[in-house]
Amino acid sequence: MYGKTRNGGKKVHRGIDLYRPHGLPVWCFMDGEVIRAGEQIGSSGIREDAGYGLRIYVKHKDNVQTVYGHLGRCFATVGEEVRGRHVLGLSGDTGNATGEIDHVHFEVRVNGRPVNPILFARKVLTNG
Numbered sequence: 001m002y003g004k005t006r007n008g009g010k011k012v013h014r015g016i017d018l019y020r021p022h023g024l025p026v027w028c029f030m031d032g033e034v035i036r037a038g039e040q041i042g043s044s045g046i047r048e049d050a051g052y053g054l055r056i057y058v059k060h061k062d063n064v065q066t067v068y069g070h071l072g073r074c075f076a077t078v079g080e081e082v083r084g085r086h087v088l089g090l091s092g093d094t095g096n097a098t099g100e101i102d103h104v105h106f107e108v109r110v111n112g113r114p115v116n117p118i119l120f121a122r123k124v125l126t127n128g
């Protein structure tokens, strides 16, 4: 659930977990530029996305950013211009997704702040 705390309340869930069996396409929310792709860098990396495993960040217009986590395959590369309905990767269970229902972690940030992504979720799971 968006905004819910986990792990004893230490970490706020900044996105939503979209039910998605492994190995299915994950579509880009809308046109944008890939700014991070692949495995997060260990302890020296950016802490905010620790646990996301293979993940993709896309920068869109109007300071909107989307995040797709726990992917099984990552097709997009940093610097790539992607369109809405572009397949960014395949769903999976990398990072700390183990033990939960198969899902894609999805976040929307506006001006760097997480917003509730539920209204945008359909575009990630369907090619339309």
Ligand SMILES: [Zn+2]
Pocket (backbone or CB within 6 Å): 013, 015, 016, 017, 104, 105, 106
């Ligand atoms: Zn999540």
